[in-house]
Amino acid sequence: MEVTITVNGTPVTSEIEPRKLLVHFVREDAGLRGTHWGCDTSNCGTCVLWVDGSPVKSCTMLAAQADGHEVTTVEGLEQGGVLDPIQQGFIECHGLQCGFCTPGMMMTGRWLLDNNPNPSEAEIRDCISGQICRCTGYKNIVASIQWAAEHPATSEVTA
Amino acid sequence: MQTPAPVDYARATSVADAIDLLEKHGDEARLLAGGHSLLPMMKLRLARPEILIDLNDLDELRGIRIEGEEIVIGAMVTHAEILDSPVLAEHYAIFREAEKVIADPIVRNKGTIGGSMCQADPSEDLSAVGSALKGSVVIQGSGGKRTLALREFHEGPYETKVGDAEILIEVRFPIRPGAGSAYEKVERRVGDWPVASAGVFVVVSGGVVTDCGIGLTAIGAEHFCAPDAEAYLIGKAPTEENLAAAAQLAADACTPYADQRGPVDYKLHLARELTLRTLRKAAASSQGA
Numbered sequence: 001m002e003v004t005i006t007v008n009g010t011p012v013t014s015e016i017e018p019r020k021l022l023v024h025f026v027r028e029d030a031g032l033r034g035t036h037w038g039c040d041t042s043n044c045g046t047c048v049l050w051v052d053g054s055p056v057k058s059c060t061m062l063a064a065q066a067d068g069h070e071v072t073t074v075e076g077l078e079q080g081g082v083l084d085p086i087q088q089g090f091i092e093c094h095g096l097q098c099g100f101c102t103p104g105m106m107m108t109g110r111w112l113l114d115n116n117p118n119p120s121e122a123e124i125r126d127c128i129s130g131q132i133c134r135c136t137g138y139k140n141i142v143a144s145i146q147w148a149a150e151h152p153a154t155s156e157v158t159a
Numbered sequence: 160m161q162t163p164a165p166v167d168y169a170r171a172t173s174v175a176d177a178i179d180l181l182e183k184h185g186d187e188a189r190l191l192a193g194g195h196s197l198l199p200m201m202k203l204r205l206a207r208p209e210i211l212i213d214l215n216d217l218d219e220l221r222g223i224r225i226e227g228e229e230i231v232i233g234a235m236v237t238h239a240e241i242l243d244s245p246v247l248a249e250h251y252a253i254f255r256e257a258e259k260v261i262a263d264p265i266v267r268n269k270g271t272i273g274g275s276m277c278q279a280d281p282s283e284d285l286s287a288v289g290s291a292l293k294g295s296v297v298i299q300g301s302g303g304k305r306t307l308a309l310r311e312f313h314e315g316p317y318e319t320k321v322g323d324a325e326i327l328i329e330v331r332f333p334i335r336p337g338a339g340s341a342y343e344k345v346e347r348r349v350g351d352w353p354v355a356s357a358g359v360f361v362v363v364s365g366g367v368v369t370d371c372g373i374g375l376t377a378i379g380a381e382h383f384c385a386p387d388a389e390a391y392l393i394g395k396a397p398t399e400e401n402l403a404a405a406a407q408l409a410a411d412a413c414t415p416y417a418d419q420r421g422p423v424d425y426k427l428h429l430a431r432e433l434t435l436r437t438l439r440k441a442a443a444s445s446q447g448a
Protein backbone atom coordinates (compact mmCIF):
# COMPACT_ATOMS: atom_id res chain seq x y z
CA MET A 1 0.00 0.00 0.00
CA GLU A 2 1.06 3.60 -0.53
CA VAL A 3 1.23 5.85 2.51
CA THR A 4 2.12 9.48 3.02
CA ILE A 5 3.28 10.41 6.49
CA THR A 6 4.44 13.90 7.33
CA VAL A 7 7.68 13.48 9.26
CA ASN A 8 8.98 16.63 10.97
CA GLY A 9 6.96 18.73 8.53
CA THR A 10 8.07 16.94 5.36
CA PRO A 11 5.64 14.55 3.64
CA VAL A 12 7.22 11.15 2.99
CA THR A 13 5.42 8.92 0.49
CA SER A 14 6.34 5.28 0.28
CA GLU A 15 5.04 1.93 -0.94
CA ILE A 16 5.03 -0.35 2.10
CA GLU A 17 3.74 -3.65 3.36
CA PRO A 18 0.81 -3.00 5.74
CA ARG A 19 2.63 -4.95 8.45
CA LYS A 20 5.50 -2.47 8.54
CA LEU A 21 5.97 -0.93 11.97
CA LEU A 22 6.17 2.84 12.24
CA VAL A 23 9.66 2.70 13.77
CA HIS A 24 10.94 0.97 10.63
CA PHE A 25 9.16 3.44 8.34
CA VAL A 26 10.84 6.34 10.09
CA ARG A 27 14.27 4.73 10.02
CA GLU A 28 14.14 3.16 6.55
CA ASP A 29 11.64 5.10 4.44
CA ALA A 30 12.14 8.53 5.99
CA GLY A 31 15.84 7.75 6.54
CA LEU A 32 15.87 9.21 10.03
CA ARG A 33 17.91 7.03 12.36
CA GLY A 34 17.47 9.17 15.46
CA THR A 35 14.52 7.09 16.59
CA HIS A 36 16.01 3.92 18.03
CA TRP A 37 14.59 0.46 17.96
CA GLY A 38 15.28 -1.76 20.96
CA CYS A 39 13.11 -4.29 22.72
CA ASP A 40 10.42 -4.58 20.04
CA THR A 41 7.91 -5.30 22.82
CA SER A 42 6.72 -1.83 23.94
CA ASN A 43 8.77 -2.06 27.11
CA CYS A 44 11.96 -0.02 26.60
CA GLY A 45 10.65 3.23 25.09
CA THR A 46 13.68 4.06 22.95
CA CYS A 47 11.33 4.14 19.91
CA VAL A 48 9.09 6.87 21.35
CA LEU A 49 8.12 9.53 18.82
CA TRP A 50 5.02 11.71 18.48
CA VAL A 51 2.03 11.05 16.29
CA ASP A 52 -0.11 14.19 16.03
CA GLY A 53 1.75 15.59 19.03
CA SER A 54 1.22 12.63 21.33
CA PRO A 55 4.05 10.25 22.23
CA VAL A 56 3.70 6.61 21.20
CA LYS A 57 5.95 3.57 21.18
CA SER A 58 6.50 3.32 17.44
CA CYS A 59 7.40 -0.38 17.59
CA THR A 60 3.78 -1.01 18.54
CA MET A 61 2.05 0.97 15.82
CA LEU A 62 1.80 0.21 12.11
CA ALA A 63 3.07 2.78 9.64
CA ALA A 64 -0.28 2.27 7.90
CA GLN A 65 -2.01 3.69 10.96
CA ALA A 66 0.02 6.89 10.63
CA ASP A 67 -0.92 7.38 6.96
CA GLY A 68 -2.10 10.98 6.61
CA HIS A 69 -0.84 11.89 10.07
CA GLU A 70 2.01 14.02 11.44
CA VAL A 71 5.01 12.35 13.02
CA THR A 72 7.65 14.21 15.02
CA THR A 73 10.95 12.51 15.77
CA VAL A 74 13.96 13.54 17.84
CA GLU A 75 15.40 15.17 14.70
CA GLY A 76 12.40 17.49 14.72
CA LEU A 77 13.28 19.02 18.10
CA GLU A 78 16.06 21.23 16.77
CA GLN A 79 14.76 24.33 15.00
CA GLY A 80 16.92 26.28 12.55
CA GLY A 81 20.18 25.00 13.99
CA VAL A 82 19.11 25.75 17.54
CA LEU A 83 18.78 22.87 19.93
CA ASP A 84 15.61 22.47 21.93
CA PRO A 85 16.11 23.09 25.68
CA ILE A 86 15.51 19.40 26.30
CA GLN A 87 18.48 18.55 24.07
CA GLN A 88 20.56 21.26 25.71
CA GLY A 89 19.58 19.86 29.12
CA PHE A 90 21.00 16.44 28.24
CA ILE A 91 24.27 18.14 27.27
CA GLU A 92 24.43 20.33 30.37
CA CYS A 93 23.58 17.56 32.83
CA HIS A 94 25.36 14.64 31.20
CA GLY A 95 21.98 12.98 30.64
CA LEU A 96 23.32 10.16 28.50
CA GLN A 97 26.12 7.68 28.40
CA CYS A 98 25.68 5.26 25.49
CA GLY A 99 22.78 7.33 24.18
CA PHE A 100 20.57 4.44 23.21
CA CYS A 101 17.58 5.46 25.31
CA THR A 102 18.09 9.18 24.68
CA PRO A 103 15.76 9.88 21.71
CA GLY A 104 12.81 8.36 23.54
CA MET A 105 13.69 10.14 26.78
CA MET A 106 13.90 13.48 24.96
CA MET A 107 10.58 13.04 23.17
CA THR A 108 8.81 12.11 26.39
CA GLY A 109 10.58 14.86 28.34
CA ARG A 110 9.62 17.54 25.81
CA TRP A 111 5.99 16.35 25.84
CA LEU A 112 5.91 16.42 29.64
CA LEU A 113 7.21 20.01 29.74
CA ASP A 114 4.75 21.12 27.06
CA ASN A 115 1.92 19.91 29.30
CA ASN A 116 3.45 20.60 32.69
CA PRO A 117 6.20 23.27 32.51
CA ASN A 118 7.28 22.80 36.12
CA PRO A 119 7.05 19.11 36.94
CA SER A 120 8.17 17.71 40.28
CA GLU A 121 10.87 15.07 40.34
CA ALA A 122 8.17 12.46 41.04
CA GLU A 123 6.18 13.61 38.00
CA ILE A 124 9.28 13.37 35.79
CA ARG A 125 10.08 9.89 37.04
CA ASP A 126 6.49 8.80 36.54
CA CYS A 127 6.42 10.15 33.00
CA ILE A 128 9.55 8.24 31.92
CA SER A 129 8.55 5.11 33.83
CA GLY A 130 7.83 3.20 30.63
CA GLN A 131 11.36 3.76 29.36
CA ILE A 132 14.52 1.93 30.26
CA CYS A 133 18.04 3.29 30.58
CA ARG A 134 20.77 0.76 31.26
CA CYS A 135 23.53 3.31 31.82
CA THR A 136 22.70 6.41 33.79
CA GLY A 137 20.62 5.21 36.73
CA TYR A 138 18.10 7.87 35.60
CA LYS A 139 19.43 10.55 37.96
CA ASN A 140 21.00 12.63 35.20
CA ILE A 141 18.05 12.09 32.87
CA VAL A 142 15.78 13.58 35.53
CA ALA A 143 18.27 16.43 36.03
CA SER A 144 18.36 17.07 32.26
CA ILE A 145 14.60 17.40 32.08
CA GLN A 146 14.66 19.66 35.15
CA TRP A 147 17.33 21.78 33.47
CA ALA A 148 15.10 22.17 30.41
CA ALA A 149 12.20 23.18 32.66
CA GLU A 150 14.37 25.87 34.23
CA HIS A 151 15.65 27.15 30.86
CA PRO A 152 12.53 27.18 28.68
CA ALA A 153 13.93 29.57 26.09
CA THR A 154 17.59 28.67 25.98
CA SER A 155 19.16 29.08 22.59
CA GLU A 156 22.78 28.83 23.53
CA VAL A 157 24.57 25.83 22.12
CA THR A 158 27.52 25.10 24.34
CA ALA A 159 28.73 21.77 23.01
CA MET B 160 13.42 -8.81 15.13
CA GLN B 161 9.71 -9.14 15.82
CA THR B 162 7.35 -8.15 13.03
CA PRO B 163 3.79 -9.23 12.37
CA ALA B 164 3.19 -11.73 9.56
CA PRO B 165 1.87 -10.26 6.28
CA VAL B 166 -1.57 -8.78 6.78
CA ASP B 167 -3.97 -6.49 4.93
CA TYR B 168 -5.14 -3.22 6.38
CA ALA B 169 -8.37 -1.28 6.06
CA ARG B 170 -9.62 1.82 7.81
CA ALA B 171 -13.25 1.71 8.85
CA THR B 172 -15.11 4.92 8.02
CA SER B 173 -18.04 4.24 10.36
CA VAL B 174 -19.23 1.54 12.76
CA ALA B 175 -21.55 0.25 10.00
CA ASP B 176 -18.60 0.12 7.59
CA ALA B 177 -16.53 -1.82 10.15
CA ILE B 178 -19.36 -4.33 10.58
CA ASP B 179 -19.63 -4.71 6.76
CA LEU B 180 -15.89 -5.38 6.58
CA LEU B 181 -16.12 -7.92 9.40
CA GLU B 182 -18.98 -9.72 7.65
CA LYS B 183 -17.07 -9.77 4.40
CA HIS B 184 -13.87 -11.21 5.86
CA GLY B 185 -15.29 -13.48 8.56
CA ASP B 186 -12.97 -14.69 11.30
CA GLU B 187 -9.86 -13.82 9.26
CA ALA B 188 -10.43 -10.19 10.24
CA ARG B 189 -9.50 -8.50 13.52
CA LEU B 190 -10.42 -5.05 14.76
CA LEU B 191 -7.47 -2.79 15.56
CA ALA B 192 -8.00 -0.34 18.43
CA GLY B 193 -4.90 0.79 20.35
CA GLY B 194 -3.04 -2.23 19.00
CA HIS B 195 -1.08 -2.57 22.24
CA SER B 196 -2.27 -6.10 22.85
CA LEU B 197 -3.04 -7.18 19.29
CA LEU B 198 0.23 -6.12 17.62
CA PRO B 199 2.40 -7.83 20.29
CA MET B 200 0.30 -10.99 19.81
CA MET B 201 0.74 -10.75 16.04
CA LYS B 202 4.50 -10.37 16.44
CA LEU B 203 4.52 -13.59 18.46
CA ARG B 204 2.15 -15.30 15.96
CA LEU B 205 -0.34 -15.81 18.79
CA ALA B 206 -2.75 -13.97 16.49
CA ARG B 207 -2.57 -14.27 12.70
CA PRO B 208 -5.40 -12.25 11.18
CA GLU B 209 -5.44 -11.75 7.40
CA ILE B 210 -6.86 -8.28 7.63
CA LEU B 211 -6.87 -5.57 10.26
CA ILE B 212 -9.82 -3.20 10.41
CA ASP B 213 -8.62 0.01 12.03
CA LEU B 214 -11.17 1.76 14.26
CA ASN B 215 -9.04 4.84 14.93
CA ASP B 216 -10.95 7.18 12.59
CA LEU B 217 -14.27 6.51 14.30
CA ASP B 218 -15.06 9.61 16.34
CA GLU B 219 -18.44 8.04 17.15
CA LEU B 220 -16.54 5.63 19.44
CA ARG B 221 -14.80 8.43 21.36
CA GLY B 222 -15.86 10.56 24.28
CA ILE B 223 -17.06 10.17 27.85
CA ARG B 224 -20.57 11.40 28.57
CA ILE B 225 -23.40 11.21 31.08
CA GLU B 226 -26.63 9.74 29.80
CA GLY B 227 -29.45 9.72 32.35
CA GLU B 228 -28.23 7.72 35.33
CA GLU B 229 -25.22 6.27 33.53
CA ILE B 230 -21.69 7.22 32.55
CA VAL B 231 -20.98 6.15 28.96
CA ILE B 232 -17.40 5.59 27.79
CA GLY B 233 -16.86 5.09 24.04
CA ALA B 234 -14.89 1.99 23.05
CA MET B 235 -12.00 4.04 21.59
CA VAL B 236 -11.47 6.15 24.71
CA THR B 237 -7.86 5.70 25.79
CA HIS B 238 -6.44 4.89 29.21
CA ALA B 239 -4.96 8.43 29.26
CA GLU B 240 -8.37 9.98 28.65
CA ILE B 241 -9.92 7.90 31.44
CA LEU B 242 -7.13 8.96 33.79
CA ASP B 243 -7.66 12.65 33.01
CA SER B 244 -11.47 12.67 32.92
CA PRO B 245 -13.04 15.08 35.45
CA VAL B 246 -16.44 13.42 34.95
CA LEU B 247 -15.11 10.01 35.94
CA ALA B 248 -13.10 11.45 38.84
CA GLU B 249 -16.22 13.16 40.17
CA HIS B 250 -18.21 9.94 40.35
CA TYR B 251 -15.66 7.19 40.90
CA ALA B 252 -12.12 7.55 42.28
CA ILE B 253 -11.52 3.96 41.18
CA PHE B 254 -10.90 5.03 37.58
CA ARG B 255 -7.98 7.34 38.39
CA GLU B 256 -6.54 4.96 40.95
CA ALA B 257 -6.61 2.07 38.48
CA GLU B 258 -5.40 4.02 35.45
CA LYS B 259 -2.43 5.48 37.32
CA VAL B 260 -1.04 1.95 37.61
CA ILE B 261 -1.99 0.56 34.19
CA ALA B 262 1.12 0.27 32.01
CA ASP B 263 2.99 3.61 31.59
CA PRO B 264 2.03 7.08 30.29
CA ILE B 265 3.09 6.32 26.71
CA VAL B 266 1.22 3.00 26.47
CA ARG B 267 -1.78 4.72 28.06
CA ASN B 268 -1.88 7.13 25.11
CA LYS B 269 -2.78 4.22 22.82
CA GLY B 270 -4.56 1.46 24.77
CA THR B 271 -8.36 1.76 24.80
CA ILE B 272 -11.15 0.62 27.10
CA GLY B 273 -12.78 -1.33 24.25
CA GLY B 274 -9.53 -3.11 23.47
CA SER B 275 -8.94 -3.87 27.14
CA MET B 276 -12.38 -5.42 27.59
CA CYS B 277 -12.20 -7.41 24.33
CA GLN B 278 -8.65 -8.59 24.92
CA ALA B 279 -10.05 -10.25 28.07
CA ASP B 280 -6.61 -10.92 29.46
CA PRO B 281 -7.11 -12.64 32.84
CA SER B 282 -4.91 -9.88 34.34
CA GLU B 283 -6.62 -6.90 32.70
CA ASP B 284 -7.02 -4.12 35.27
CA LEU B 285 -10.04 -2.45 33.65
CA SER B 286 -11.90 -5.77 33.77
CA ALA B 287 -11.73 -5.62 37.57
CA VAL B 288 -12.94 -2.02 37.51
CA GLY B 289 -15.80 -2.89 35.16
CA SER B 290 -16.85 -5.86 37.25
CA ALA B 291 -16.59 -3.97 40.55
CA LEU B 292 -18.85 -1.21 39.25
CA LYS B 293 -21.24 -3.74 37.66
CA GLY B 294 -20.97 -2.01 34.32
CA SER B 295 -22.37 -3.15 31.00
CA VAL B 296 -21.24 -3.13 27.39
CA VAL B 297 -23.12 -2.27 24.22
CA ILE B 298 -22.28 -4.55 21.30
CA GLN B 299 -23.32 -3.76 17.74
CA GLY B 300 -23.72 -6.08 14.74
CA SER B 301 -25.66 -5.88 11.49
CA GLY B 302 -28.77 -6.96 13.42
CA GLY B 303 -28.57 -3.97 15.76
CA LYS B 304 -27.34 -3.36 19.28
CA ARG B 305 -27.46 -5.46 22.41
CA THR B 306 -26.47 -4.69 25.97
CA LEU B 307 -24.72 -7.20 28.18
CA ALA B 308 -23.66 -7.04 31.83
CA LEU B 309 -19.86 -7.03 32.14
CA ARG B 310 -20.19 -9.87 34.64
CA GLU B 311 -21.57 -11.99 31.78
CA PHE B 312 -19.25 -10.65 29.11
CA HIS B 313 -16.15 -12.80 29.57
CA GLU B 314 -16.30 -16.42 28.46
CA GLY B 315 -12.86 -17.20 29.84
CA PRO B 316 -9.29 -16.07 29.28
CA TYR B 317 -9.06 -14.07 26.02
CA GLU B 318 -12.67 -14.91 25.14
CA THR B 319 -15.73 -12.71 25.21
CA LYS B 320 -19.31 -12.76 23.98
CA VAL B 321 -18.49 -10.40 21.09
CA GLY B 322 -19.29 -12.30 17.88
CA ASP B 323 -17.06 -12.44 14.78
CA ALA B 324 -18.99 -9.67 13.03
CA GLU B 325 -19.70 -7.50 16.05
CA ILE B 326 -18.11 -4.47 17.67
CA LEU B 327 -18.11 -3.36 21.26
CA ILE B 328 -19.16 0.27 20.92
CA GLU B 329 -19.38 1.54 24.49
CA VAL B 330 -19.06 0.66 28.16
CA ARG B 331 -21.67 1.94 30.63
CA PHE B 332 -21.52 2.43 34.37
CA PRO B 333 -24.43 3.23 36.69
CA ILE B 334 -24.00 6.43 38.68
CA ARG B 335 -24.45 5.78 42.41
CA PRO B 336 -24.81 8.98 44.40
CA GLY B 337 -22.64 8.89 47.51
CA ALA B 338 -20.61 5.86 46.49
CA GLY B 339 -16.99 5.65 47.57
CA SER B 340 -14.58 3.64 45.43
CA ALA B 341 -10.92 2.63 45.36
CA TYR B 342 -8.36 0.51 43.52
CA GLU B 343 -5.12 -1.11 44.67
CA LYS B 344 -2.61 -3.13 42.71
CA VAL B 345 0.59 -4.96 43.54
CA GLU B 346 3.03 -5.15 40.64
CA ARG B 347 6.61 -6.39 40.40
CA ARG B 348 7.81 -3.12 38.93
CA VAL B 349 6.21 0.14 37.80
CA GLY B 350 4.02 -0.34 34.73
CA ASP B 351 3.88 -4.11 34.89
CA TRP B 352 0.81 -6.28 34.79
CA PRO B 353 -0.63 -6.98 38.26
CA VAL B 354 0.43 -9.75 40.60
CA ALA B 355 -3.02 -9.02 42.01
CA SER B 356 -5.43 -6.08 42.01
CA ALA B 357 -8.67 -5.30 43.78
CA GLY B 358 -11.19 -2.53 43.13
CA VAL B 359 -14.41 -1.81 44.96
CA PHE B 360 -17.28 0.61 45.39
CA VAL B 361 -19.27 0.94 48.60
CA VAL B 362 -22.36 2.94 49.47
CA VAL B 363 -22.80 3.45 53.22
CA SER B 364 -26.18 4.79 54.24
CA GLY B 365 -27.67 5.06 57.73
CA GLY B 366 -24.53 3.46 59.14
CA VAL B 367 -24.74 0.28 57.04
CA VAL B 368 -23.54 -0.84 53.62
CA THR B 369 -26.49 -0.58 51.23
CA ASP B 370 -24.67 -1.40 48.01
CA CYS B 371 -21.21 -2.59 47.05
CA GLY B 372 -19.19 -4.22 44.28
CA ILE B 373 -15.88 -6.07 44.51
CA GLY B 374 -13.64 -6.63 41.46
CA LEU B 375 -10.44 -8.68 41.36
CA THR B 376 -7.97 -9.39 38.57
CA ALA B 377 -5.00 -11.66 37.89
CA ILE B 378 -6.00 -14.09 40.65
CA GLY B 379 -8.63 -16.26 39.02
CA ALA B 380 -11.86 -14.72 40.28
CA GLU B 381 -14.67 -15.85 38.02
CA HIS B 382 -15.98 -12.88 36.01
CA PHE B 383 -13.48 -10.74 37.95
CA CYS B 384 -15.86 -10.44 40.92
CA ALA B 385 -16.67 -11.79 44.39
CA PRO B 386 -20.48 -11.92 44.79
CA ASP B 387 -20.49 -13.82 48.12
CA ALA B 388 -18.34 -11.15 49.73
CA GLU B 389 -20.64 -8.43 48.38
CA ALA B 390 -23.78 -10.19 49.67
CA TYR B 391 -22.16 -10.63 53.08
CA LEU B 392 -21.59 -6.89 53.51
CA ILE B 393 -25.08 -5.69 52.58
CA GLY B 394 -26.94 -4.43 55.64
CA LYS B 395 -23.84 -4.61 57.86
CA ALA B 396 -21.94 -1.74 59.44
CA PRO B 397 -18.59 -1.11 57.71
CA THR B 398 -16.58 -2.10 60.79
CA GLU B 399 -13.04 -3.43 60.49
CA GLU B 400 -14.30 -6.86 61.51
CA ASN B 401 -17.03 -6.97 58.86
CA LEU B 402 -14.77 -5.63 56.12
CA ALA B 403 -12.12 -8.20 57.01
CA ALA B 404 -14.66 -11.02 56.87
CA ALA B 405 -15.81 -9.82 53.45
CA ALA B 406 -12.19 -9.58 52.27
CA GLN B 407 -11.65 -13.19 53.33
CA LEU B 408 -14.73 -14.23 51.32
CA ALA B 409 -13.30 -12.35 48.33
CA ALA B 410 -10.04 -14.29 48.63
CA ASP B 411 -12.06 -17.51 48.86
CA ALA B 412 -13.56 -16.66 45.45
CA CYS B 413 -10.06 -16.62 43.87
CA THR B 414 -8.21 -19.52 42.29
CA PRO B 415 -4.80 -18.09 41.39
CA TYR B 416 -2.01 -20.21 40.01
CA ALA B 417 1.66 -20.01 40.79
CA ASP B 418 3.86 -18.31 38.18
CA GLN B 419 6.85 -15.99 37.99
CA ARG B 420 4.75 -13.33 39.72
CA GLY B 421 4.40 -15.40 42.87
CA PRO B 422 3.10 -18.52 44.62
CA VAL B 423 -0.57 -19.25 45.32
CA ASP B 424 -0.59 -18.43 49.04
CA TYR B 425 1.02 -15.04 48.39
CA LYS B 426 -1.60 -14.19 45.78
CA LEU B 427 -4.42 -15.26 48.10
CA HIS B 428 -2.91 -13.06 50.80
CA LEU B 429 -2.91 -10.16 48.33
CA ALA B 430 -6.53 -10.86 47.36
CA ARG B 431 -7.59 -10.53 50.97
CA GLU B 432 -5.35 -7.60 51.88
CA LEU B 433 -6.05 -5.50 48.76
CA THR B 434 -9.79 -6.09 49.08
CA LEU B 435 -9.67 -5.04 52.72
CA ARG B 436 -7.66 -1.88 51.98
CA THR B 437 -9.95 -0.80 49.16
CA LEU B 438 -13.09 -1.57 51.20
CA ARG B 439 -11.79 0.55 54.09
CA LYS B 440 -11.00 3.44 51.80
CA ALA B 441 -14.24 3.26 49.83
CA ALA B 442 -16.40 2.95 52.94
CA ALA B 443 -14.64 5.92 54.54
CA SER B 444 -15.18 8.10 51.47
CA SER B 445 -18.80 7.09 50.86
CA GLN B 446 -21.10 10.09 51.23
CA GLY B 447 -24.31 8.08 51.42
CA ALA B 448 -27.32 9.65 53.16
Ligand SMILES: Cc1cc2nc3c(=O)[nH]c(=O)nc-3n(C[C@H](O)[C@H](O)[C@H](O)COP(=O)(O)OP(=O)(O)OC[C@H]3O[C@@H](n4cnc5c(N)ncnc54)[C@H](O)[C@@H]3O)c2cc1C
Pocket residue numbers: 041042043189190191192193194195196197198214234260261262263266269270271272273274275277278282283284285321325326327328350351352353
Ligand atom coordinates in the same frame (compact mmCIF):
# COMPACT_ATOMS: atom_id res chain seq x y z
C1 LIG C 1 3.97 -2.56 27.97
C2 LIG C 1 2.52 -2.80 28.27
C3 LIG C 1 2.09 -2.84 29.59
C4 LIG C 1 0.75 -3.06 29.87
N1 LIG C 1 0.36 -3.08 31.19
C5 LIG C 1 -0.94 -3.28 31.48
C6 LIG C 1 -1.39 -3.31 32.84
O1 LIG C 1 -0.62 -3.11 33.77
N2 LIG C 1 -2.71 -3.55 33.08
C7 LIG C 1 -3.61 -3.73 32.07
O2 LIG C 1 -4.78 -3.90 32.36
N3 LIG C 1 -3.22 -3.68 30.79
C8 LIG C 1 -1.92 -3.47 30.47
N4 LIG C 1 -1.53 -3.43 29.16
C9 LIG C 1 -2.53 -3.67 28.10
C10 LIG C 1 -3.13 -2.39 27.64
O3 LIG C 1 -4.09 -1.98 28.57
C11 LIG C 1 -3.75 -2.61 26.26
O4 LIG C 1 -3.84 -1.38 25.68
C12 LIG C 1 -5.12 -3.24 26.25
O5 LIG C 1 -5.09 -4.51 26.80
C13 LIG C 1 -5.66 -3.44 24.85
O6 LIG C 1 -6.18 -2.27 24.37
P1 LIG C 1 -5.90 -1.84 22.87
O7 LIG C 1 -6.80 -0.68 22.59
O8 LIG C 1 -4.47 -1.66 22.66
O9 LIG C 1 -6.49 -3.11 22.06
P2 LIG C 1 -5.99 -3.85 20.74
O10 LIG C 1 -4.66 -4.43 20.96
O11 LIG C 1 -6.18 -2.98 19.56
O12 LIG C 1 -7.10 -5.00 20.68
C14 LIG C 1 -7.15 -6.06 21.62
C15 LIG C 1 -8.21 -7.08 21.16
O13 LIG C 1 -9.53 -6.54 21.26
C16 LIG C 1 -10.17 -6.50 19.99
N5 LIG C 1 -10.92 -5.23 19.96
C17 LIG C 1 -10.40 -3.99 20.15
N6 LIG C 1 -11.38 -3.07 20.14
C18 LIG C 1 -12.54 -3.73 19.93
C19 LIG C 1 -13.91 -3.33 19.83
N7 LIG C 1 -14.28 -2.04 19.96
N8 LIG C 1 -14.86 -4.28 19.61
C20 LIG C 1 -14.51 -5.59 19.50
N9 LIG C 1 -13.22 -6.04 19.59
C21 LIG C 1 -12.25 -5.11 19.81
C22 LIG C 1 -9.07 -6.60 18.97
O14 LIG C 1 -9.53 -7.17 17.76
C23 LIG C 1 -8.07 -7.49 19.70
O15 LIG C 1 -8.46 -8.83 19.58
C24 LIG C 1 -0.19 -3.23 28.82
C25 LIG C 1 0.24 -3.19 27.50
C26 LIG C 1 1.57 -2.97 27.21
C27 LIG C 1 1.98 -2.92 25.78
Ligand code: FES
Pocket residue numbers: 036037038039040041042043044045046047048057058059060
Ligand atom coordinates in the same frame (compact mmCIF):
# COMPACT_ATOMS: atom_id res chain seq x y z
S1 FES D 1 11.54 -0.73 20.78
FE1 FES D 1 9.62 0.14 21.16
S2 FES D 1 9.44 0.10 23.29
FE2 FES D 1 11.34 -0.92 22.95
Ligand code: FES
Pocket residue numbers: 095096097098099100101102132133134135136
Ligand atom coordinates in the same frame (compact mmCIF):
# COMPACT_ATOMS: atom_id res chain seq x y z
S1 FES E 1 22.33 6.17 28.15
FE1 FES E 1 22.67 4.08 27.71
S2 FES E 1 20.66 3.27 27.86
FE2 FES E 1 20.40 5.27 28.58
